[in-house]
Amino acid sequence: MRSTSQGLPAGGRRGLLRLLGAISASILAILLVAAPASQATSPSPTPSPSNQTFQNNISGFLRDDTRAPLADVTITAKSGDFTGTAKSSANGSWSIGVPEQGTYTVELDESTLPEGITLAEGQENPRDVTFSQTSNLSVIFAFGKGIVVQEQDFGQNLLNRLVAGLSFGLLLALASVGLSLIFGTTGLTNFAHGEMVTLGAVLVFAFNAIGLPFWLAIVLSLLGGGLFGYVQDRGLWRPLRRRGTSLVPMMIVSIGLALAVRYVIQFFFGGATQQLPFAQSPEIQLGPVSISPNNLWSLGISAVVIALIGIVLLKTRLGKATRAVADNPALAAASGIDVDGVVRLVWITGGMLASLGGILWAYYRPGVTFDMGSAILLLIFAGVTLGGLGTVFGALIGSIIVGIFVELTTVFGLAADLKYVGALFIMIVVLLFRPQGILGRRERVG
Amino acid sequence: MDFGFILASAATEIFSPTTAAYALAALGLAVHFGYSGLLNFGQAGFMAVGAYGFAISTLSFGVPFFVGLLIAVIASAIFALLLGIPTLRLRADYLAIVTIAAAEIVRYIVTTNQLTSVTGSANGLAAFEGGFYSMNPFPEGSYFGMNNRDFFIRVVGWALVVICCTLVWLLMRSPWGRVLKGIREDENAVRSLGKNVYAYKMQALIIGGVLGALAGMVFTLPRGAVQPANYGTELTFFLYTCLLLGGMATVLGPVIGAMIFWVVLSLTQGILYGLIESGAVTWLNTVQAGQLRYILVGVALMLLMIFRPQGVFGNKKELAFA
Numbered sequence: 001m002r003s004t005s006q007g008l009p010a011g012g013r014r015g016l017l018r019l020l021g022a023i024s025a026s027i028l029a030i031l032l033v034a035a036p037a038s039q040a041t042s043p044s045p046t047p048s049p050s051n052q053t054f055q056n057n058i059s060g061f062l063r064d065d066t067r068a069p070l071a072d073v074t075i076t077a078k079s080g081d082f083t084g085t086a087k088s089s090a091n092g093s094w095s096i097g098v099p100e101q102g103t104y105t106v107e108l109d110e111s112t113l114p115e116g117i118t119l120a121e122g123q124e125n126p127r128d129v130t131f132s133q134t135s136n137l138s139v140i141f142a143f144g145k146g147i148v149v150q151e152q153d154f155g156q157n158l159l160n161r162l163v164a165g166l167s168f169g170l171l172l173a174l175a176s177v178g179l180s181l182i183f184g185t186t187g188l189t190n191f192a193h194g195e196m197v198t199l200g201a202v203l204v205f206a207f208n209a210i211g212l213p214f215w216l217a218i219v220l221s222l223l224g225g226g227l228f229g230y231v232q233d234r235g236l237w238r239p240l241r242r243r244g245t246s247l248v249p250m251m252i253v254s255i256g257l258a259l260a261v262r263y264v265i266q267f268f269f270g271g272a273t274q275q276l277p278f279a280q281s282p283e284i285q286l287g288p289v290s291i292s293p294n295n296l297w298s299l300g301i302s303a304v305v306i307a308l309i310g311i312v313l314l315k316t317r318l319g320k321a322t323r324a325v326a327d328n329p330a331l332a333a334a335s336g337i338d339v340d341g342v343v344r345l346v347w348i349t350g351g352m353l354a355s356l357g358g359i360l361w362a363y364y365r366p367g368v369t370f371d372m373g374s375a376i377l378l379l380i381f382a383g384v385t386l387g388g389l390g391t392v393f394g395a396l397i398g399s400i401i402v403g404i405f406v407e408l409t410t411v412f413g414l415a416a417d418l419k420y421v422g423a424l425f426i427m428i429v430v431l432l433f434r435p436q437g438i439l440g441r442r443e444r445v446g
Numbered sequence: 447m448d449f450g451f452i453l454a455s456a457a458t459e460i461f462s463p464t465t466a467a468y469a470l471a472a473l474g475l476a477v478h479f480g481y482s483g484l485l486n487f488g489q490a491g492f493m494a495v496g497a498y499g500f501a502i503s504t505l506s507f508g509v510p511f512f513v514g515l516l517i518a519v520i521a522s523a524i525f526a527l528l529l530g531i532p533t534l535r536l537r538a539d540y541l542a543i544v545t546i547a548a549a550e551i552v553r554y555i556v557t558t559n560q561l562t563s564v565t566g567s568a569n570g571l572a573a574f575e576g577g578f579y580s581m582n583p584f585p586e587g588s589y590f591g592m593n594n595r596d597f598f599i600r601v602v603g604w605a606l607v608v609i610c611c612t613l614v615w616l617l618m619r620s621p622w623g624r625v626l627k628g629i630r631e632d633e634n635a636v637r638s639l640g641k642n643v644y645a646y647k648m649q650a651l652i653i654g655g656v657l658g659a660l661a662g663m664v665f666t667l668p669r670g671a672v673q674p675a676n677y678g679t680e681l682t683f684f685l686y687t688c689l690l691l692g693g694m695a696t697v698l699g700p701v702i703g704a705m706i707f708w709v710v711l712s713l714t715q716g717i718l719y720g721l722i723e724s725g726a727v728t729w730l731n732t733v734q735a736g737q738l739r740y741i742l743v744g745v746a747l748m749l750l751m752i753f754r755p756q757g758v759f760g761n762k763k764e765l766a767f768a
Contacts, residue, residue: 189539189542189543236748240752245752247538247539248485248538248539249751249752249755251485251539251542252686252690252747252751253747253748253751253752255683255686255747256683256687256744256745256746256747256748256749256750256751257744257748258744259680259683259740259741259743259744259747260741260743260744260745260748261744262744263737263738263740263741263744264741266737267734267737267738267741271733374679378543378546378547378550381543381547382547385540385543389539389540415558415559415560417554417557417558417559417560418554418555418558418560420550420554421551421554421555424547424548424550424551425551427543427544427547428532428533428544428547428548429532431532431533431536431540431544432531432532435535435536435540
């Protein structure tokens, strides 16, 4: 580790001022970029033709046993003198505004159901529902021909979870490849990477909310992610590297940045969960696997992007330069490689990859929240550590293992709310027996 | 805007039990990071182990207060051992990732619905503080504007802070503490002198972890409830902010840092709410004002680390990262 400079010469002081300015500028930039989201936080994703004047809602989605939406079904909620009615919209959603939280009798008018659709056996109708401290209460009606709960055999379930896990692992890999590249070239363990993931999804939501077409929103979000990476490197990390700040302080600075950016996003975006367009999609049957089209897209997009990154790293001069910097920055600089240029490019690429990962993560969950990135930050770390810190292909393999592991543990009886524990636990176990990770070299670990 | 009220409520934060809890936990971090150079990012996990260890042993097994206290301390020592065995041989950044992961594992386990009967899942546990308040020697009445319960928890919390600070001060000026600082400066040099570096690090990890567990109990007792959402990774980061504010390799630094942290949070909240109520600020609502404070915490952590890493009281020569 290098030592921090003790005294500050005049030039250093000016540099510090510039650094201070750069930090506030980057925060400001985030504020500006995130600003449009503030106008779009309150409306619910699909307003239905019900009385929306009340604070509290009883709502739900109506879908038949093939998960296709059921439109124009009448539902009423009654409590004392109050009666509210709603019709389900084209995507099956319905919402009834109610004056106060309490117990309501909700009834679905079975005569308005489409032909051939009946409520599943054992579905109480009408039924009494009670609010529990939240302003929204969801009521689920299940439909089907005498099926109460959809039963899947074990092999089918295993296969489905395996594919879903692969899709999840690849989207984790998008983020962790960026993190690993940054770690490899600069040595920084970037705790703010989760916020770069969140930013991607939040930007798509914001740009879409101000009326831009979906594809443009995605393109702008990717550019925004790249810009955020560039601004971070230019305004914060490069000056710190110039000062010779060692790695542990930089890690703590990245924690401060993560906190600041997370709450800046919450400041504008709010605490609610929002949905991106096309977030609801019925699952389709693809050979023996049932998968939602969104997951399938996610799988394809991340596989192609990661393959591209791999080709660039292995086959081009730029990739060679990146690997050289990751291996030994001083030697790379001595042989004529523009180290700062490579690092800048790595930050931009890392930001774009994280953005893309964030968009796909918003579809995988599904939903956009201000803390969605920090929720998977540790899984990203787990993937990177499993594969070996600083190795790009290790990060890819590690992330896929983490993704599949997270999904498969639920098949083998681990409760769904513990599924991340398994992944974190195997990371600790791997560090115990093979601290350099799967593809890491032994001497990298102190 | 009532400045008198804002200042008064900020001043009460100086000696609030939460500040005492933050001071204790940050003191534990000073032992880990400031004195030994161990980058523990899982202090929230130690606090959760302390709080839940005490609450579960009191509620599920009905043990008396001091037995519950002992169980919480032992549980945190075991947690430190479990964490230390695989990770203390690793590089600093690996230790950081493993400790943060372990703290999250603790939080997921106490949140899961599978263990609702023991941990109360997301709602947490409550009504375990009876044994503590039944020992209250102060008769009912007003003490400096507080009732006897509030006064008792403050006295106990801050007495604990004073005792722990004295202990840490004595430990760090002992030969044991000098070896620890030596490990922070140059591990290999200390090893070549024949010291068992691993054992020293493990002892430091356990001592700091026990301080964290005590902090967890001081944190939950006045609330009368323990909830998993309070023990997320952000708690650890706030503790680091306190530690870096005061100075990481000092005994009083974490305490003063915790006081500054809470006074500044209270002041900014009071001023922002006052500005919003008086109509001077219209581009904020009170929820956003709360978030603005945490943005400030993040920016403060960055600026501290960049411009004054030794904190208010620290000595630049005594940094865990030279």
